[in-house]
Amino acid sequence: MDLNFTPEQEMLRSTVRDFCKRRSPPAVVREMEGHEIGYSQALWQEMADLGLLGLALPEACGGLGQGPLELTVLYEELGRALCPSPHFTTAVLAAGVIQRAGSAAQRDAWFGRLAEGKAIIACAWLEPDRGCEAAGVQATAVRSGDTWTLAGTKLFVPFAHVADRLLVLARSTEGVELFLVDPKAVGVRLSRLVTMAGDPQFEVALDGVSVPETERLGVPGQGWTTWEEVLQLGLVCLGAQAMGMAQMALEMATQYSKERVQFGRPIGSFQAIAHYLADVATEVEGGKTLVYQAAWTLAEGLPAGRLAAMAKLYAGESCRHATAVAQQVYGGMGFIKDVDIQLYFRRAKQLQLLWGDARFLEERIAASVLDPAGD
Amino acid sequence: MAALNFTFEPEVETFRQEVRDFIAENLNAEVLSDAELGLAFGPKSRGFVRKMGERGWLSLTWPERFGGRNLSAIYNYVLVEELNYGGAPGPGNAGAVVAPTLIRRGTPWQQEFFLPKIRTGEIEFALGFSEPEAGSDLAALQLRAVPDGDHFVLGGQKRFTSTAHCSQYIWLAARTDPNLPRHKGVSLIIVPIDLPGITVVPLWTIADGRTNEVFFDNVRVPREYLVGELNQGFAYIAEGLADERYALIPVGQTLRQFEALVDWVRGARRDGRPLAQDPRVRQAIARLACEIEVARLHKLRVLHQHTGGENANIASSMSKLSRTHTEQRLDSLALDLMGAAGQLCRGSPHVQADGWFEFEYRASVLMTIGGGSSEIQKDIIARRFLGLERQ
Numbered sequence: 001m002d003l004n005f006t007p008e009q010e011m012l013r014s015t016v017r018d019f020c021k022r023r024s025p026p027a028v029v030r031e032m033e034g035h036e037i038g039y040s041q042a043l044w045q046e047m048a049d050l051g052l053l054g055l056a057l058p059e060a061c062g063g064l065g066q067g068p069l070e071l072t073v074l075y076e077e078l079g080r081a082l083c084p085s086p087h088f089t090t091a092v093l094a095a096g097v098i099q100r101a102g103s104a105a106q107r108d109a110w111f112g113r114l115a116e117g118k119a120i121i122a123c124a125w126l127e128p129d130r131g132c133e134a135a136g137v138q139a140t141a142v143r144s145g146d147t148w149t150l151a152g153t154k155l156f157v158p159f160a161h162v163a164d165r166l167l168v169l170a171r172s173t174e175g176v177e178l179f180l181v182d183p184k185a186v187g188v189r190l191s192r193l194v195t196m197a198g199d200p201q202f203e204v205a206l207d208g209v210s211v212p213e214t215e216r217l218g219v220p221g222q223g224w225t226t227w228e229e230v231l232q233l234g235l236v237c238l239g240a241q242a243m244g245m246a247q248m249a250l251e252m253a254t255q256y257s258k259e260r261v262q263f264g265r266p267i268g269s270f271q272a273i274a275h276y277l278a279d280v281a282t283e284v285e286g287g288k289t290l291v292y293q294a295a296w297t298l299a300e301g302l303p304a305g306r307l308a309a310m311a312k313l314y315a316g317e318s319c320r321h322a323t324a325v326a327q328q329v330y331g332g333m334g335f336i337k338d339v340d341i342q343l344y345f346r347r348a349k350q351l352q353l354l355w356g357d358a359r360f361l362e363e364r365i366a367a368s369v370l371d372p373a374g375d
Numbered sequence: 376m377a378a379l380n381f382t383f384e385p386e387v388e389t390f391r392q393e394v395r396d397f398i399a400e401n402l403n404a405e406v407l408s409d410a411e412l413g414l415a416f417g418p419k420s421r422g423f424v425r426k427m428g429e430r431g432w433l434s435l436t437w438p439e440r441f442g443g444r445n446l447s448a449i450y451n452y453v454l455v456e457e458l459n460y461g462g463a464p465g466p467g468n469a470g471a472v473v474a475p476t477l478i479r480r481g482t483p484w485q486q487e488f489f490l491p492k493i494r495t496g497e498i499e500f501a502l503g504f505s506e507p508e509a510g511s512d513l514a515a516l517q518l519r520a521v522p523d524g525d526h527f528v529l530g531g532q533k534r535f536t537s538t539a540h541c542s543q544y545i546w547l548a549a550r551t552d553p554n555l556p557r558h559k560g561v562s563l564i565i566v567p568i569d570l571p572g573i574t575v576v577p578l579w580t581i582a583d584g585r586t587n588e589v590f591f592d593n594v595r596v597p598r599e600y601l602v603g604e605l606n607q608g609f610a611y612i613a614e615g616l617a618d619e620r621y622a623l624i625p626v627g628q629t630l631r632q633f634e635a636l637v638d639w640v641r642g643a644r645r646d647g648r649p650l651a652q653d654p655r656v657r658q659a660i661a662r663l664a665c666e667i668e669v670a671r672l673h674k675l676r677v678l679h680q681h682t683g684g685e686n687a688n689i690a691s692s693m694s695k696l697s698r699t700h701t702e703q704r705l706d707s708l709a710l711d712l713m714g715a716a717g718q719l720c721r722g723s724p725h726v727q728a729d730g731w732f733e734f735e736y737r738a739s740v741l742m743t744i745g746g747g748s749s750e751i752q753k754d755i756i757a758r759r760f761l762g763l764e765r766q
Binding site: 001002003004005006007069254257258265266268269270271273274275277278279281282285286287289290292293295296297306307310313314359361362363364365366367369370371372 | 376377378379380381382383449637640641651654657658660661662664665666668669670672673675676678679690693696697750752753754756757758760761762763764765766
């Protein structure tokens with residue numbers, strides 16, 4: 001039993017932390033809110049150069065062949081810095097789908113470009129008033145010969161406006177399918193959403209969009225199985241991101257409480273404040289360990305569905321709590337936009353809501369714990 | 376080389392199974408009838424502890440010169456966790472608190488006299504720390520130990536000396552020098568419970584159990600019973616807590632309670648439909664499941680740091696906070712899910728889950744108080760981990 005990372009993983013951590021200090025300080029995070037593109041090309045290129053885009057892609061395709069533990073370290077650091085980039089949708093979700101379900105030709109077409117930062121793929125999963133389970137995929141995919149026609153509406157698609165492809169989940173007569181859709185194709189209409197973190201997410205309206213069969217991924221009707229598998233890894237990454245955010249919020253609030261003086265003493269010397277922070281510190285250590293366990297379980301090839309859901313649920317809530325406590329500790333100044341803590345507060349809540357909300361995660365965990373087949 | 380790993384070595388797992396087999400064979404209703412709050416045990420459970428002693432399980436981590444096997448703390452952790460999980464008596468204060476301190480600080484005579492009896496499970500010690508005016512503020516303790524020739528004369532009172540009624544000795548913190556600063560004039564003294572002048576008075580708890588007040592009226596205890604050096608008591612206590620804290624608050628019972636709750640939910644029906652299908656129940660169980668797993672992992676953190684030679688104080692404080700508050704939430708939730716039937720006690724018609732959760736709801740009140748209250752744990756984390764000044 002060992003809770004330490006390997007020296008190589010620790011080196012990755014310091015590399016990413018250093019990268020984030022240079023490329024993603026708070027000034028950049030602020031600049032990207034509401035920004036037309038939503039990420040810095042220089043940041044994205046350096047990510048590629050550092051091998052971070054192909055971190056988990058096979059070495060034969062230009063990746064680093066690393067696994068869930070390394071992705072966890074990466075995401076913890078990205079979360080700590082609130083680093084704005086299309087990494088998650090492209091390098092974790094889309095790359096993961098292509099890795100599991102892509103044909104040799106599809107892998108050849110995309111892996112190299114993904115690893116080099118020359119392509120962005122935006123995942124289009126959720127739909128208006130629909131949940132996160134398979135039944136929520138109601139966009140239709142109708143096949144005629146070697147062409148599919150897609151119709152429906154997708155929401156919360158990140159970076160759709162700069163994507164080379166949209167990875168779209170749609171339902172055929174056989175089940176859920178996965179398609180790589182050109183956002184510039186006829187029948188695709190993008191509308192930017194206004195989000196609580198100012199990041200570029202889109203409504204994607206699909207109105208009779210033609211997609212060749214060669215752009216469909218995997219076994220017909222088995223798209224949901226692939227998506228679920230990739231989502232497991234995604235949930236762990238987001239759990240790590242949440243814990244990185246939470247850790248930083250704790251550090252900021254703790255430091256503030258040592259500097260802010262009221263009643264003749266630093267406010268951190270008052271028990272109410274000290275105890276808030278002690279509670280958060282406890283949740284942060286526990287949440288990190290839960291995320292690490294989920295990542296390790298995935299890395300070992302063991303069933304990780306329950307742990308992945310738990311990791312995202314607990315980390316998401318711990319992060320929300322940490323940032324809420326931090327806002328409280330910052331007092332009136334924390335309410336002012338110029339102070340950085342609010343950057344964490346808004347993103348913490350947002351992270352709970354995206355890529356598997358609490359209802360979805362709770363149901364997954366409950367099914368695993370309570371239902372007979374879930375053992 | 377360091378690398379994340381959430382499994383234990385095969386030898387450790389083999390030992391775990393041995394302990395489980397032992398519990399299955401030896402734990403019965405009679406042994407259990409002594410159990411009070413899971414902290415104390417009495418004459419009926421003594422036989423169970425003695426059998427563990429025969430197997431060398433009460434001295435796993437002791438140096439070989441004291442009859443131990445010099446094993447890693449992981450073995451102690453597994454033993455204590457499995458016993459706690461199985462609802463069985465643990466090594467008691469003798470094994471968890473007294474023996475490690477005697478090994479570190481005891482005089483040769485004390486080591487020769489007490490360690491063999493602790494090893495075999497023959498003797499138990501009641502912890503005599505708290506007093507009416509000294510709870511969280513232990514340094515306020517007033518019980519005097521006045522030197523008188525080759526004896527100390529003890530005078531004063533202890534409170535919450537929980538196992539005094541079934542222990543042979545008291546592990547006593549007494550003030551030996553009232554002129555030194557509060558936390559420096561205290562000594563640890565072993566006191567045979569049958570010395571003249573000692574009166575044990577029961578205090579009955581809301582957990583159907585017993586703790587005690589102990590009155591000392593001119594009790595003469597030989598100087599040989601002073602542990603280590605004079606006026607070093609606080610340092611020894613602090614040292615002991617740092618090393619043994621991982622053994623004192625196991626999470627096994629919390630895990631077992633969660634399993635029992637899940638079992639109960641799976642079998643429960645409301646208006647002809649399974650309760651396990653109710654979305655509100657599913658949500659609550661899912662959230663609790665996360666907290667339970669985190670409580671388990673906090674304990675692993677303590678073990679990891681302790682076996683790695685680090686000071687596991689902070690991890691221990693966090694572990695106690697996590698486990699105790701989670702268990703309190705679990706017990707309250709269990710009764711919520713049972714509805715009105717949750718109020719029924721063991722033995723009542725229509726009682727649910729043998730009244731276990733109703734009992735634990737009462738018993739769990741002490742968990743966030745005894746062994747260092749949650750407020751003290753948070754102060755420790757705030758000051759020593761976050762570096763915040765004290766008020």
